Amino acid sequence: MTEDVEDTNKYVNALGDFLDSLVIKQDTIWKRIFDIIIIVSAIYLVISNAFYASFRPPHDDWEFWLDIAMIIIFFFDIVFNFFQEFFDSETYQVVTSCRKITMHYIKNFYFVFDFIAWVPYDYLFFRN
Numbered sequence: 860m861t862e863d864v865e866d867t868n869k870y871v872n873a874l875g876d877f878l879d880s881l882v883i884k885q886d887t888i889w890k891r892i893f894d895i896i897i898i899v900s901a902i903y904l905v906i907s908n909a910f911y912a913s914f915r916p917p918h919d920d921w922e923f924w925l926d927i928a929m930i931i932i933f934f935f936d937i938v939f940n941f942f943q944e945f946f947d948s949e950t951y952q953v954v955t956s957c958r959k960i961t962m963h964y965i966k967n968f969y970f971v972f973d974f975i976a977w978v979p980y981d982y983l984f985f986r987n
Contacts, residue, residue, distance in 0.1 A: 878957035883943045885953070893939070900932050926979075933977045940964050940973065 883890055907926075911917055917926060941964055944955045954960060964970050 875958065878942075879955065881942050882955050882957055882960065883939060885944055885946075890943070893936075896932065897936055900929050904929055926982075930977070930979050930982075933973075937970070937973050937977060940969065 903925075907917075907922075917923060941961050942957060943960065944953050945960065945963060946952075947954050954963065
């Protein structure tokens, strides 16, 4: 019985080490590029949603596919947030443990806010 527990602990620790190796550092160039893509996407969504609400809903294929691309980009943002290191204001240290990053993302309601904002309500409820 203790061998099973030891084997399970070994696999859990290996998985934890693997996930910790996937942590995204704050100062990498590709994270900065992705942040710029997120900002540009958010600006596009604000402008396009205001246009759609004011004048007409999207009806061209390219508008549909661009909206789907925005949904995918923001989905990746949610996934990446589970792996982005952050600065802990209590300990004044950068947190690089995947488990702590995930708990921080969920406990501070960032995940709930991101998920509610990400859900494509118009495609779920208002499409024919």
